[in-house]
Amino acid sequence: MADAVATPGQTMEQAIETPGETLGATAAALKADKTDWKQIKRQVIGFTFYRILPEWRRLPEAERAEQKRRFAEVVKRWNQPGRMLSLSYSTVGLRGDVDMVLWTISYSVDDLSQMRAELLATPLGGYLETPYSYLSMTKRSQYLIGHEHEGQADSRGFLRPGGQKYIFIYPFWKTRAWYLLPIEERQRLMNEHIRVGHLYPRVKLNTTYSFGLDDQEFVVAFESNFPEDFLDLVQQLRETEISAYTLKDTPIFTCIRMTPEAMLDRLG
Amino acid sequence: MADAVATPGQTMEQAIETPGETLGATAAALKADKTDWKQIKRQVIGFTFYRILPEWRRLPEAERAEQKRRFAEVVKRWNQPGRMLSLSYSTVGLRGDVDMVLWTISYSVDDLSQMRAELLATPLGGYLETPYSYLSMTKRSQYLIGHEHEGQADSRGFLRPGGQKYIFIYPFWKTRAWYLLPIEERQRLMNEHIRVGHLYPRVKLNTTYSFGLDDQEFVVAFESNFPEDFLDLVQQLRETEISAYTLKDTPIFTCIRMTPEAMLDRLG
Amino acid sequence: MADAVATPGQTMEQAIETPGETLGATAAALKADKTDWKQIKRQVIGFTFYRILPEWRRLPEAERAEQKRRFAEVVKRWNQPGRMLSLSYSTVGLRGDVDMVLWTISYSVDDLSQMRAELLATPLGGYLETPYSYLSMTKRSQYLIGHEHEGQADSRGFLRPGGQKYIFIYPFWKTRAWYLLPIEERQRLMNEHIRVGHLYPRVKLNTTYSFGLDDQEFVVAFESNFPEDFLDLVQQLRETEISAYTLKDTPIFTCIRMTPEAMLDRLG
Amino acid sequence: MADAVATPGQTMEQAIETPGETLGATAAALKADKTDWKQIKRQVIGFTFYRILPEWRRLPEAERAEQKRRFAEVVKRWNQPGRMLSLSYSTVGLRGDVDMVLWTISYSVDDLSQMRAELLATPLGGYLETPYSYLSMTKRSQYLIGHEHEGQADSRGFLRPGGQKYIFIYPFWKTRAWYLLPIEERQRLMNEHIRVGHLYPRVKLNTTYSFGLDDQEFVVAFESNFPEDFLDLVQQLRETEISAYTLKDTPIFTCIRMTPEAMLDRLG
């Protein structure tokens, strides 16, 4: 299970709802894996959901354009190979409470905070609220965010995030009963789950961990070019036994991948 | 069950709370159905609920009139046969948290987002909030939204949405226990439900699916000219066994169908 | 049970928490009742709870007075015998989230919406929010709202709403378990409930139905000149068996009956 | 039980969580009590929690001072022996959602509403919100609020509210299961509760009743000069059996008693 998470580039059938490091299957997988995972820095993940105040839309167009330019500039300045990568998404018309999303992958809680502070210090920051924000970490360094690993992307299998048109993000909690099941039972329940995932190869899963860092236990982000595939997958998963161990998996955000400029233009 | 959904033009007794594609009854129905459903594009549905900020009502009448004109213009410009159809409703005086609703049927998540962005970019957008927004899809192309299917409406049975004075919309979640019932038991429970639905032929049901795309599992929209029929139907359904498998079915929105101009005039 | 609701002019012991039309007792009562209920129009009920924005209180006194005059004018213009009746209440100092309440009885969802739209289109509407709003219907025409039934008030027993100094309003949901009880058991539980109601003859009950029209199942409104009677009644009802079938019965609004002008003056 | 409530001047061990008038013990106590309780007016209690809008703090100091003076004037003008008594508390720095509290004891719902309306009609009212408000009544006249009972304070044991530096207020709901327990069992559970209360003689309890008047069943207010005593008492009560019958007992407000002027000065 856990190794499914550890192996980046994973598809659906591998990594959903990993029951943790203690499963026997994991130990075996780790033994076979020659990578020295302990040496690899954990990644710090931020999903930040912004809402623009309605009064911003009353500003003159030129002022709004300048504010968008300044905001996009900060996003791009912080995209530094080996340090931080931010992907931008619009949710205008798809959620009522959120207008745009930044998915940031970095190596430092402080970098993430500093970058967000610089965004809010731009003129646009005077008109932004943040209705949702999810902080999480990878269990192992999962995403390829710069040149340093460039040559190893295939062999090491780092994910290249943002390669699909849509992302579906939600925070996730399992019931406490799940965590008290014997390992073998969790494995059995996972197997059925994985079998269903196999049926939807066009959906890619990213699992990150928030235990103790934020309200939820996990933040999961599914990437796909086919929303109908994800809809059908989630509906079908309702009929698996493991589904009864989900405590909460909302809110769910459907987001469209676009450049920072396009994301900002969709605000008005 | 699922075929009830698949057959547009359905009335109440056919389509409520379909338990999914895996039911045996569905397989039989599909076999008998000569339509090549796989070829038909899924429709993308948006229910967007707007609230006008009180301060908008303090603006001069002429300014408000101009803002309403610009907003209605965008709604109508996007009503493009074969691409998008938006129906407009007022909830003034019927809900405290929402003033008007757009029900949009399209074929693209991006179109929906872009259209909503253009609405918010009108001057009225500077005074709007969106307290609720539901994103969903049909399982098969369900609504007739333009000339391309005109001649086939009868034979193919596409719904013509918006034909009744009132619509009753709500998001819907079933309990996880429902999804773990054997198919035969779900069928038995559905049968009773359908029997009650038969008693109210003046109520038409539209079921759409949100699994993974938004917080709820379904968005259902009932159309009728007779609110008292819908009230009596829902009360009577409480006494069916299947009702115990409803996890949540609120908020419920009673909406009055009217032109975009009339909907906007009811704002003040 | 249901006939308790059907018989206007009811007191406490008759009509609380009616279990619906299917009870045997109802059939008997209906048989004895010569009124042709099917011919009687159902009434549309709106309970609208307004909150004044704090900034309104900063306006000059003359402007506030003029705004109140215009608002009261609309309330009174829509009080049309046989069409609509609105009763006005203050909750200032009794609730923190609501300042005033309109209880409107009419025959049309559209009339209700149009009347509320005209209220919000007055200058005061620019400073109002609507934290709560309940839409419901009577099962049969219950209230006497104009001259047309004047002569029949006694024989037909229509309620004359608003005859007491206080009203206690709340939305109400029963558990799903209630709806699955056998009729005889529901009858038995109701009998105890009714017995307690008999002890408080100074409390009058109005039950309205919201199934499918709004979030709650019922909206109940108790009228009395004696708040302590209602407090004691509700506390005593906690010890009845039927009380365990209440899912939710909040928020509860204690409201003081007064003229529209007095209600508005209490805003500041 | 109920007589503990009926006997003002009560300490902790007497009056917490009274199970109502129907307990046998009450009947006995009432028989021994020569007071004609039926003749004594019930008291109407309001706990109103105000929050100052941040923008108020941007006003010039002189304007704020004048606004505070006008607000305090109304509080004091309504302190009328035999009619109304208001106690004032600050929660600045102790709660994030509330800045000050008025605890008002009166004999009339309308007086309470009128007094609060006059407070909101002062210039400070243009900058106040009321995040919480609890309306309740005593079961018997419990507090001594003026000269009329002066000579009987000892013999009749009316409470003199406000005699301690701190007050701890919370709304309170019991589970429905509690109300269905046999009287003897409730008595047994209360006895243990009372035994723990005896250990903290420096904590004084005030119980008021909200059934049907407001969302909660009770509003309880504990007075003490020693916050650590109240903390220890509540923690210890968690280990009593009766604690399992608490449905909800939040939010909890820790408040500091001060004059209206000092309370207002703490706003800024």
Add this chain to the structure above:
Amino acid sequence: MADAVATPGQTMEQAIETPGETLGATAAALKADKTDWKQIKRQVIGFTFYRILPEWRRLPEAERAEQKRRFAEVVKRWNQPGRMLSLSYSTVGLRGDVDMVLWTISYSVDDLSQMRAELLATPLGGYLETPYSYLSMTKRSQYLIGHEHEGQADSRGFLRPGGQKYIFIYPFWKTRAWYLLPIEERQRLMNEHIRVGHLYPRVKLNTTYSFGLDDQEFVVAFESNFPEDFLDLVQQLRETEISAYTLKDTPIFTCIRMTPEAMLDRLG
């Protein structure tokens, strides 16, 4: 258990989720402890979470700088050895609803309130909201906040709070079932919990008590330089039996320790 709390300087394995003073183990520990704990003043703890209003970010830079200076001045003026100590943290980019946190340790509820009032009375106070605020006390004087105990820090083991880069704060409620378990069973469950804690020596725990003073039962604050350690610890604790007795442990705040000036600069 309880003595784990009583012994400041504790690490993870000692003090988490202490089941209260009644455990036998505590009595033994106290007997062995020569300190006269009864003589030691209880500490009053405030965790205050501030959010800056977006409009503040529209102010001229010089005005914002001056406002920050005045706010920091108050924080520092109240840092008085033996009376009060405030630690400052930023949450910008880590939470959407909160921008900065003050953790204040003092000996008086009134001091805490007065200090917070002075903060809000600075010009920055006109742009601050307080979305969360937790009031609690230590069971014994736990933190070393000034010179008076300087010489005894080692022997008495007072905590020196703020020594780590990150703090993880959350309010905490146990289920009522926990409090009704026999002492021996609670001890057994704690032992497993402690065993897991031992595995993460780089995480330090601070437990404070809110029973009766605020909504939650406990406020816990974990300090560490290693967020990944805390993440792994919390995930691993999910698999302990005692975890099923957690009622609620959110929201969770990840905060970065910095000077008041740095914390304020991160606002914009």
